[in-house]
Amino acid sequence: MRRLFGYEERSAAIFLAPVLAVLMGVAVFPILYSFYLSFFRIKLTRPNRTPFVGLDNYLDLFTNDLFWVSVARTVTFSVVSVAAILAISLLVSLLLNQNFRGRRVLSTILLVPWAIPYVANALMWKWIYDSGYGALNGILYQLDFIDKYMVWLGDQDKTIFLIANAFVWKEVPLATILLLVSLKAIPSDLYQAARVDGAGVWQRFIHVTLPAMKPGFMLVLIYETMMAIRHFDLFFILTEGGPGNASHVLSWHIYVETFRNLSFGSGAAMSYVLALVTFALSYTFIRSLGRKV
Amino acid sequence: MSDVPSSSTQVVDYRRRQRLARIAQRLIIFGGSILLAVYVIAPVTWLVSSSVQTEAEIVSVPPHWIPEEPTLRNFKAIFSATEEETVTYETRSGQDPAAGGFIPSTASSLLPAMANSLTVATLVVILNLLVAVPAAYSLAKIRTWGRNATVYFILITRVIPDIALVVPFFLVIRKLGMLDTIGSLVLTYLAVTVPFSVFILLQYFEGLPDELDKAARVDGCSRFQALIRVFLPLSLPSLVAVVLFTFLTSWNEFLLALMFTQTEASQTLPILLAAFTSDFTISFSFINAAGVLAIIPPVIVAIIFERYIVSGLTAGAVKG
Numbered sequence: 040m041r042r043l044f045g046y047e048e049r050s051a052a053i054f055l056a057p058v059l060a061v062l063m064g065v066a067v068f069p070i071l072y073s074f075y076l077s078f079f080r081i082k083l084t085r086p087n088r089t090p091f092v093g094l095d096n097y098l099d100l101f102t103n104d105l106f107w108v109s110v111a112r113t114v115t116f117s118v119v120s121v122a123a124i125l126a127i128s129l130l131v132s133l134l135l136n137q138n139f140r141g142r143r144v145l146s147t148i149l150l151v152p153w154a155i156p157y158v159a160n161a162l163m164w165k166w167i168y169d170s171g172y173g174a175l176n177g178i179l180y181q182l183d184f185i186d187k188y189m190v191w192l193g194d195q196d197k198t199i200f201l202i203a204n205a206f207v208w209k210e211v212p213l214a215t216i217l218l219l220v221s222l223k224a225i226p227s228d229l230y231q232a233a234r235v236d237g238a239g240v241w242q243r244f245i246h247v248t249l250p251a252m253k254p255g256f257m258l259v260l261i262y263e264t265m266m267a268i269r270h271f272d273l274f275f276i277l278t279e280g281g282p283g284n285a286s287h288v289l290s291w292h293i294y295v296e297t298f299r300n301l302s303f304g305s306g307a308a309m310s311y312v313l314a315l316v317t318f319a320l321s322y323t324f325i326r327s328l329g330r331k332v
Numbered sequence: 333m334s335d336v337p338s339s340s341t342q343v344v345d346y347r348r349r350q351r352l353a354r355i356a357q358r359l360i361i362f363g364g365s366i367l368l369a370v371y372v373i374a375p376v377t378w379l380v381s382s383s384v385q386t387e388a389e390i391v392s393v394p395p396h397w398i399p400e401e402p403t404l405r406n407f408k409a410i411f412s413a414t415e416e417e418t419v420t421y422e423t424r425s426g427q428d429p430a431a432g433g434f435i436p437s438t439a440s441s442l443l444p445a446m447a448n449s450l451t452v453a454t455l456v457v458i459l460n461l462l463v464a465v466p467a468a469y470s471l472a473k474i475r476t477w478g479r480n481a482t483v484y485f486i487l488i489t490r491v492i493p494d495i496a497l498v499v500p501f502f503l504v505i506r507k508l509g510m511l512d513t514i515g516s517l518v519l520t521y522l523a524v525t526v527p528f529s530v531f532i533l534l535q536y537f538e539g540l541p542d543e544l545d546k547a548a549r550v551d552g553c554s555r556f557q558a559l560i561r562v563f564l565p566l567s568l569p570s571l572v573a574v575v576l577f578t579f580l581t582s583w584n585e586f587l588l589a590l591m592f593t594q595t596e597a598s599q600t601l602p603i604l605l606a607a608f609t610s611d612f613t614i615s616f617s618f619i620n621a622a623g624v625l626a627i628i629p630p631v632i633v634a635i636i637f638e639r640y641i642v643s644g645l646t647a648g649a650v651k652g
Contacts, residue, residue, distance in 0.1 A: 047476050050555040054470035055482060057463040058526060065523030066489045069500035076500065134364045145365055147638050148372055154634035155376075155627050156584035158602035162609050162623040163379045172616065174378045177395040188393070208375065213645065220646045269493035272586045276609050290495045297499050298591070310496035321491050 070314065077308035083301040096308035106309070108284050109292035112199060116288055117267035120203040120210070124263050125256065127207065128214035133248075135215065136222045153212040161276035164205035168192050168277075192278055195285040202273050202286055210266065214259045221255030222248070261324040265317060289313060376627070383407075383620035390617045406621030410442045436614050441596050442604060442622060449600040452514055453582035456521045460529050460578045461571070463522070468533030469559045473545045483534075490527040494587055502591050516592040517600070521582045528581075529574045532644050536570035537563065573644025576637050580630050601626050 044052075080092045100106050135146055152160070167174045170190040179185045192198055225248065233243045271290040274280060280287040280295065293313065297306030382390055384402040471483060501520055510516040540563065548558035564571075586602040593599045605626055608619045634641060 047474050051470045051474045051476045051479070054466035054474070054555070054559075058467035058486070058530060059482070061463055061523055061526055062486065062489050065501075065519060066492060066497070069497050069504060070492060072504065073496070073500035076503070130364070131368055134361065134368065137361055139358075139361050139365070141365060145368060146642075147635055148369060150634045150638055150641065151372055151376060151631055154580060154630040156586070156602055156605075156630065158584075158586050158605045159623045159626045162605055162619065163375055165609055166382065166616065166620060166623075167375060167378065169616075172391050172393065172395060174375075174395060177393070177397075181394050208371075216642055216645050265491065265493070269495050271495055275586075275590075276606055290493075293495055293498075297502075303499055303503065307499045310499050314492055314496040317491060317493050317496075318488075 070311075073307040073310055076304060077311050079304045081303040081307075083303065089304075092304070096305045097312075099305060100308055100312065105284065105287065106292060109287050109289045112284070112287055113268060113289040116199055116203055116206075116270070116286075117264055119200060120206050120267045121260065121263045123203065123207045124210050124214050125259060128211050128218050128259065129252075131211065131215045132218035132222055135219060149212045149215065151212075152209045155209065157209065157272040158276065160205060160209050161273045164201075164208075164273075165192075165277050168201055193282050195282055198278055198282065198285045202277055205273055205277070206267065206270060210263055214263060217259050217262070218252060218255045221252045225251045257324065261321060264320060264324075268317060268320075269313070379620055379627075380624055383617060383624045385617050387615045387617055390615075406615075406618045407625070409439050409618065410621065410625065436608070436611065436618070438604065438607070439618070441599070442601070442625065444596050445599050445601045445604045446625070448514060448598060449583055449602075452517045452521065452600060453579045455514075455518045456525060456582045457575050457578045459518065459522050460525055460574060464526055464529035464533055464574065465564070465571075466559065468530050468537055469563060471530070471534050472537035472540075473542065473563075474555070486527045486530055489523075490531075494524060498587060498591050501588065505592055511592055512594040512598050513592075514598050517582075517585075517589060517598065520588050520592075521585060524585070524588075525578045525581050529578060532573050532577070533567065533570050536567050540566060569640060569643065572637065572640045576633060576641055577644060580633065583630055 077096050078091060078093055079089045080095070081089045131149070135142060135149075155163075168191040170176065170188060170193065173191070175191060176185070176188040180188065191201055229247050229251070230243055233247050238246065269290055270288070271294065274286055274288055274291045275294070278286045280291045289309070290313075293306055293309045296302055296309060378397075381397065381399055382395075383406060384404065385396065385399040386401060386403050386405070389396055389399060389401065467486075471479060497520075505511055505516045505520075508516075510519075544562055544566075545558055548562045549555075553561065584602065585600075586606065589600045589603050590606070593603055605619075605622055608614055608622055
């Protein structure tokens with residue numbers, strides 16, 4: 040009979056104590072604390088008056104037009120980016136799954152966007168999109184696609200897609216690496232069998248490759264959706280939510296509300312909503328992943 | 333139609349089709365490779381190219397893709413930023429204003445910011461190893477109640493978006509009087525990176541045979557000794573992966589640093605870069621040089637340790 044705290048339990052407890060302490064102190068406590076804060080009206084401009092307001096912060100949130108705008112912008116950004124990431128990384132992983140000279144060099148080069156800090160990535164794309172001297176204007180002008188330089192990021196209809204492009208460029212390498220894992224796991228017998236059955240290249244792709252890549256797709260879908268929903272750096276540097284509110288996404292909204300309007304109570308309420316949405320999304324993704332695979 | 337050719341003309345036809353298919357495949361692979369290489373490299377090359385151009389050249393329309401008179405002036409300004417090298421608003425008036433070329437007085441903060449980034453990243457790496465290694469070993473090799481619950485708990489903390497943590501983080505850090513210190517960054521980065529480290533290591537430890545553990549115990553090792561003497565020497569690849577990921581994450585982090593840092597005492601490189609991008613008085617080529625400087629260390633690390641990174645990414649992702 041084992042005791043509740045035998046040698047094994049005690050050593051496990053000692054080994055796990057540091058990690059649990061860190062996560063309790065620096066992840067769980069803050070998230071609970073922010074839940075508590077979300078019931079108060081906390082303005083740093085009025086530090087001594089922090090009245091309890093119950094659910095007001097949440098109610099204000101849902102009646103605030105700008106909040107709903109930011110939700111819509113976040114959805115647009117996430118859907119566009121994740122779709123593009125999936126499509127591009129599928130093609131790239133199919134390419135890198137072939138055997139050819141230069142493949143190793145190519146996969147090493149592919150790590151470059153992944154390694155670059157997001158701020159440097161933002162700086163780079165801001166310069167590419169620059170209305171006066173940027174590369175995008177330069178190249179389109181030289182190829183005669185445009186007859187005068189454009190203010191790319193100042194165009195309400197294009198901004199969010201241009202930011203998404205910068206995001207996609209940086210995220211494709213990771214997605215490709217994840218997809219390659221499931222590609223490499225496909226047994227070659229499957230292709231042989233399909234070939235014997237008379238399946239052509241296209242049919243083998245549709246009936247063998249794609250189904251086998253499903254776990255990889257789900258993984259990329261979950262991970263990249265999480266990253267896109269919470270993304271902040273590019274919005275901060277490229278547009279600050281503008282022009283107008285064309286790129287006013289949820290994370291930017293939280294930042295403005297908290298650190299520019301100094302209204303910590305409603306900032307906390309929004310953070311909480313975002314955290315819950317992320318949890319719900321990852322839970323449903325993981326559940327559907329578990330069922331189908 | 334059968335695939336098996338029955339007459340000689342069909343054989344020729346079949347062979348020709350096979351050869352065409354092979355050529356087509358090669359063309360697709362070649363074209364795809366070129367396309368991919370350009371897609372990845374072109375933006376970075378453009379950044380590097382415009383970091384070595386003079387201010388007069390960088391404002392040419394259409395742009396000079398290859399600089400005609402490359403200069404290292406911007407990098408020199410960063411590495412030897414002294415009063416004379418720095419062009420301020422006062423000394424600038426002596427020059428032709430149209431030539432631009434304004435190097436901000438904050439150029440001298442770039443190296444301290446890099447040092448801050450390096451210190452933070454190093455501390456986070458060390459703490460990560462100290463915290464994550466025993467945890468991963470315990471989760472992989474010690475079967476007790478509560479083990480699965482702990483794995484799920486760590487998994488869940490990985491899903492919390494950092495933007496949702498900034499408000500409570502900020503208030504807690506402010507209460508502790510740790511605003512504008514390196515400590516605030518180390519503490520929060522640790523919480524952000526530790527779950528991933530645990531999963532990389534857990535994956536690896538689980539792959540090592542249980543018999544190793546049993547043998548060590550029979551020989552009289554304590555749990556701690558078994559970990560230090562038997563498992564650590566065997567798990568070098570996963571340790572390297574943990575070091576790399578933690579280092580890169582800390583080096584690249586922006587949002588939390590933006591909240592907590594205010595002065596040169598704690599500002600990291602990304603913060604300074606971000607400040608440059610919104611300052612319209614600074615010359616474009618200087619901003620680009622600063623960007624290049626921020627890109628170089630992580631890119632070199634990634635290229636050297638490519639193998640470890642790829643295996644670490646897949647291990648961490650499969651679990652998480």
